[in-house]
Amino acid sequence: MLTHIVFFKLKDRQPESVEATAAVLRNMEGKIDVLRHIEVGIDVLHLDRSYDIALITKFDSVEDLQVYADHPVHVEVLAHMKQVLDGTSVCVDFVS
Template sequence: MLTHVVFFKLKDRSPEAVEVTKAVLTNMEGKIPVLRHIEVGTDILHLERSYDIALITKFDSLDDLKVYDTHPLHEEVKAHMKTVLDGTSICVDFVS
């Protein structure tokens, strides 16, 4: 199993804006066949160093992660993220 974790810091860090982006991310659930698990969490501490959203996804293989990366729905999500991100996201991918 491959775990893909991404952290996002948004330009607009208001609770409403965070919830909109969380909904965009969770909308992928059940719609991309290679996506075995998805969890989206929002920050509760709201520190300056905090990121606003964490995305945890799981795949059977690195090839499946590549399929996910180019899936049309994920492309829509990436387009949304480009409009709301404060800079770039950070990620970690590891075998779990």
């Protein structure tokens, strides 16, 4: 199993805006066959070093992660994220 974790900092950090973007991420659930697990978490501590949203996804293989990356639903999410991100996201991919 491959775990893919991404952290996002948003331009607009108001709770309503963060929740709206979290909803966009959650909306992928059930729409991409290779996506085995999805979890979206919103930061509760709001520290200077905190990111606003964490996305945790799981795939059967690195190849399935690439299928996900190119999937039209994910491409739409990427377009949204480009509009709302404050800089770049960070990620970690590991075998679990």
